[in-house]
Every structure is written in C-alpha cells, then in structure tokens.
Amino acid sequence: MKNTAVQEKMNTTINKDSLLNFLKNQGALVGLILLTIGASIRYDYFFTSTNLLNLVLSNAMLGIVAIGMTFVILTRGIDLSVGSLLALAGIVAGYMSSHSLVLALVIPILITTSLGFVNGVLIAKNKLEPFIVTLAMMIGVRGFVYAYTEELSISISDTIAESFAFFGRGELLGLPVPIIIFIVLLFIAGFVLKYTTFGRHVLAVGGNQEAAKLMGLKVERIKIMVYALNGALAGLAGVILASRLGVGQPVAGLTWELDAIAAVVIGGTYLTGGRGTIFGTFVGVILLALIYNIINMEGTINSWWQPVIRGTFLILVVIIQAKVQRKQQKE
Numbered sequence: 331m332k333n334t335a336v337q338e339k340m341n342t343t344i345n346k347d348s349l350l351n352f353l354k355n356q357g358a359l360v361g362l363i364l365l366t367i368g369a370s371i372r373y374d375y376f377f378t379s380t381n382l383l384n385l386v387l388s389n390a391m392l393g394i395v396a397i398g399m400t401f402v403i404l405t406r407g408i409d410l411s412v413g414s415l416l417a418l419a420g421i422v423a424g425y426m427s428s429h430s431l432v433l434a435l436v437i438p439i440l441i442t443t444s445l446g447f448v449n450g451v452l453i454a455k456n457k458l459e460p461f462i463v464t465l466a467m468m469i470g471v472r473g474f475v476y477a478y479t480e481e482l483s484i485s486i487s488d489t490i491a492e493s494f495a496f497f498g499r500g501e502l503l504g505l506p507v508p509i510i511i512f513i514v515l516l517f518i519a520g521f522v523l524k525y526t527t528f529g530r531h532v533l534a535v536g537g538n539q540e541a542a543k544l545m546g547l548k549v550e551r552i553k554i555m556v557y558a559l560n561g562a563l564a565g566l567a568g569v570i571l572a573s574r575l576g577v578g579q580p581v582a583g584l585t586w587e588l589d590a591i592a593a594v595v596i597g598g599t600y601l602t603g604g605r606g607t608i609f610g611t612f613v614g615v616i617l618l619a620l621i622y623n624i625i626n627m628e629g630t631i632n633s634w635w636q637p638v639i640r641g642t643f644l645i646l647v648v649i650i651q652a653k654v655q656r657k658q659q660k661e
C-alpha cells in the first residue's frame with residue numbers, strides 16, 4: 331500500500347512538472363490556437379484573408395524588432411533603445427531621401443547598427459549593466475530626434491517617394507512586402523540560432539557565461555555582435571515603417587521595446603538567457619496582435635485593456651519560468 335501511495339505521489343509530481351514545462355514551452359502556442367478558434371466562432375469577419383493579412387502586416391515591423399530582441403535576451407541581456415533607434419532610422423531615411431533611394435535605405439541601418447555596436451561595447455567591454463546602457467541610449471537618441479526635428483515629421487522626398495513606398499506598401503506574389511521581409515528574417519534567424527556556430531554560441535553565453543569562457547568562446551565579441559544585430563533590425567523596421575507611412579516620425583516606436591520584450595518572453599524565451607526559439611517569438615508577436623485584434627472587433631471593450639491583458643500574460647509566463655527553473659535547480 332505504501333509503495334502504491336508513493337508511486338501515485340510521484341506520478342502526480344511528474345504530471346505537474348510536465349504540465350509546467352509544457353505551458354512554458356508551448357503555452358503561447360496553445361493560447362494562440364484557443365484564441366483563434368474562439369475568435370473564428372464569435373466574429374464572422376475574423377477568419378478572412380483580409381483580416382489575417384492586416385493583423386500580420388500591422389505587426390511585421392514589431393516582429394522584426396522582436397527577432398533582434400530574442401538574440402539579446404538569449405545572452406541574458408536587454409535592450410531598451412530599439413524604439414528610439416527605429417524612430418531615428420525613419421528620420422534619417424526622410425533626410426536621405428532627397429539624395430537617393432540607396433542612401434535612404436542603407437544609411438539609417440548603418441547608423442542604428444553602429445549605435446547597437448556602441449551598446450554592445452559598453453556592455454561587453456566595460457562590464458556595464460545592459461539595462462542602464464540601453465536606457466541611456468533610448469533617452470539620448472529620442473531626445474536627439476526630438477531636438478533635431480523640432481518634433482516635426484520628415485516627409486519622404488517626392489523624387490523617390492514611389493519607389494521607396496514599395497518597401498512598406500508594395501506587394502510581391504500577392505503578399506505585402508513587410509510581411510515577406512518579416513517571414514524571410516524569421517527563417518534566417520531561426521536557421522542561424524539552431525544550425526550555426528554563432529547561434530550555438532549565443533545560447534551558450536546566455537546559459538552560462540563563465541562556462542562559455544572556459545570553452546574558449548569569445549563572449550565579448552558575441553555580445554557586441556548581438557547588440558549590433560539588434561540595432562540593425564531596429565533600423566530596418568524603422569525604414570519599413572517610414573516607407574509605409576511616407577514620413578519619418580520622431581514619435582515612432584514609442585514603447586516598442588516593451589512590446590518586443592513582452593512578445594519574446596511570452597513566446598518562451600527565458601529572461602535569464604540560454605533558452606528560447608525564434609518560432610516562439612513569432613507566436614508571441616501574433617498572440618499579442620490577436621488580443622488587440624479581438625478587442626477592436628468586440629468594439630465594446632476599452633482599448634486600454636490591451637496593455638492590461640499583455641501585462642497579465644507576461645507576469646504569468648515569468649512566474650511559470652521561475653517555477654520551472656527552481657525545480658531544475660533542485661534536481
């Protein structure tokens with residue numbers, strides 16, 4: 331009888347742990363599926379190509395930012411500057427548009443990549459806290475954008491307006507270009523993270539930095555590359571957004587850093603680094619977008635409930651992460 335009771339207790343514990351692990355690894359996907367089914371039943375217009383395309387299109391730029399944020403968080407870092415870098419890229423694109431299309435596309439991304447590189451150097455070489463460094467970059471860049479533009483939007487020059495608009499409003503194979511760029515980047519980032527040496531090194535640095543050093547990994551170089559990559563993707567998102575709007579806006583990207591972090595964490599990436607996937611980030615982005623879409627379709631719900639729901643999702647995921655990690659440490 332005692333053996334039976336012990337065995338039942340062990341089975342209950344195993345089932346509970348398995349449930350926690352499943353919710354942590356696939357909870358966002360389960361939530362996305364359940365919300366999609368519920369919305370399809372409740373709203374006739376929900377499961378249409380127009381609505382679904384608009385849902386992904388309106389969040390493609392945020393998704394691009396979230397891809398870069400995934401790599402940063404996997405190294406046990408954080409980057410609060412991406413929203414400001416995005417705005418800077420749009421403003422620079424507006425100014426460069428009077429010179430040529432190539433400069434309007436390339437220069438903004440080069441600048442934001444450089445600023446991301448600066449973040450990485452300060453964090454990796456000078457051993458400064460990522461939160462403080464990127465917070466300072468966020469404030470400084472946003473202040474510069476406001477001061478330089480006097481809080482006015484910068485229009486894209488008429489000489490390249492039509493060709494420049496292709497990247498934000500054009501279509502290829504029946505799909506909006508921003509969605510295509512987002513999907514391509516998802517596949518590239520997923521492949522890099524899972525199948526390349528760089529991806530394995532990123533996971534190793536986030537999992538245990540000291541062990542990574544003992545293995546001979548160039549930890550500082552990896553961190554610098556990750557923050558530079560994050561800056562580049564923020565710049566790309568800013569250029570696409572400017573292309574879509576037809577102007578560079580100094581207020582663009584406000585709180586996007588928080589939305590990107592929320593999407594990455596809800597998608598299953600640990601804030602403590604070392605564990606996460608690009609697919610999970612994609613699920614997190616779409617899940618949060620779906621919540622906003624449902625609120626809009628409902629019509630009777632105040633839109634301010636959206637951040638409340640996002641925050642609730644985020645804290646639940648972090649709680650589950652903490653429980654799983656404590657259990658793993660005991661084992």
